[in-house]
Amino acid sequence: MSSGARIRSASVQERKERERAERERLIVATARELAELQGWDAVTTRRLAERIEYSQPVLYSHFRGKREIIGAVALQGATELAAAVRAATTAAIGPRERVAALARAYLDFAASNPAVYDAIFQLDGGLAYAQEETPEMLNAAFAVLLENLGEVTGDGVDPGLFTEVFWAALHGLATLARAGRLLPEGAKRGTGPLVDRLARL
Structure with a gap:
């Protein structure tokens, strides 16, 4: 094969890969939009x-089914959640302010993106959590929580365990608020006692 033919072949392959990546982004974005509007059902x-105006076989060439699509949305959402928490905590000054900013950012994300939040924490997207094969995006989201909560962990308490407990409390507030089990603004008001009681400040 001549050098010109190899270049043309590489160019065609790159174009096909770009088109495939764009179709995949469109599928995930459309799934998110539909889930936020009407629920995952x-x-x-x-x-x-x-x-998306593609045939189902084309869709199946990207994802084996709904479960994998939920997983893709979860990974995308985990990256966005990590970015939101990082932005909020970077702007805060002092340990207490950072922990409070973390809690607010987390709850704001959960309230603003309920379908994505469900994909990350409630639905089966075929992803492994807290295991060796856990995707990097999920690990990175936990790492953002850990790096901000590690400095306020009490003596003798494992920072990883403390972060899990703190996350569980935030998850409970977010879930109960969405279910209408808390008074209006109850989740956000709950962050004050959560920060003061759990964090060693």
Whole structure:
């Protein structure tokens, strides 16, 4: 094969890869949009194929089914959650302010992106959590919590365990607020006692 032919072949391959990546982004974005508007029950491969104007076989060439699509949304959402928490804590001054900013950013993300939040923490997206094969995006999201909470962990308490407990409390506030089990603004008001009681400041 001549050098010109090899260049043309590489160019065609790169274009196909870009097109494939763009289709995958479109599928994930459409699934997110539909889930946020109508809930995850409304997200089916047939409806997604209709909305993106591709055939179902094309969709299945990217994802084996809804479970993998949920997983892709979860990974994307975990990256966004980590970025939101990092931005909030970077702007805060002092340990207490950072922990409080972390809590607010987490709850704001959960409230603003309920379908994505469910994909990360409630639904089966085929992802491994707290295991060796856990995807890097999930580990990175936990790491952002750990780096901010590690400095306020009490003596003799494992920072990883403390971070898990603190996360569990935030998850409880977010979940109860969405279910209407807390008074309006109850989740945000709950961050004050949570920070003061759990964090060693």
